[in-house]
Amino acid sequence: MDDYPLLNVFWTMMWFFLWVLWLMLLFRVIADVFRDDSSSGWAKAGWTILVIVIPFIGVLAYLIVRGDEMGRREIARHEAAYRYYGGSNGGPAKGTGHAEQLSRLAELKSHGDLTVEEYELAKAKVLAA
Template identity: 40%
Template sequence: MVAADYPFLDVLWTMLIIFAWIIWFWLLITVFSDLFRRHDTSGFAKVLWIIFVIVLPFLGVFIYLIVNHDGMTQRTMDQANAQRAQMDDYVRNVAGSGGAAGEIEKAKGLLDSGAITQAEFESIKAKALAAS
């Protein structure tokens, strides 16, 4: 009985309104997170932007997006590149430090420094390859 009182177009309209609110809150979070991670803006300017966005939310967010869209993109790309570089360094450190390749690399360093002989290097190499 309840479904008969709520036509299909009203359901679609309600869904549209809900999605619009979700997008609106996503925009607010994006603007505030970009504003707080900026290093090129003074604290006073950040406070003015916050007041502007709180007092006139739609106008404040849209003007911030228009004025700072290039900077937002650049800051997001810089952050993604920094995270990617950090992950790549972590993977290299973890992958390079273990396993047969790591043991052989250490043994080669010892051989090059003269700490071990060629026969000892071959023995370490054979053990590392047999273990893997």
């Protein structure tokens, strides 16, 4: 380790982390190209070819041209997931049976997340539905 000074270790680590960051950005852009419902097939093919053939210029061009829409799509996707899994409707319980809902309530009660009164009220709502 004497022939590899500390500054070289720092530079090697920095370049490695920048490379990992670049790969994450590249895959995120490619994923966004395919998730975009507003683009045609030709546009998706063009962006994909550009990003693969000329990666640095392609990714930078995509971020400049479509970066704001990329952010909006990501926010909409997270909001939809929140509404489905943990939003105001209580998650995916709308498609589950009463037994699953009651077992989930019992689990919440056993963990101490629900008081006995809250458990009885929620149980009555499930059974009334």
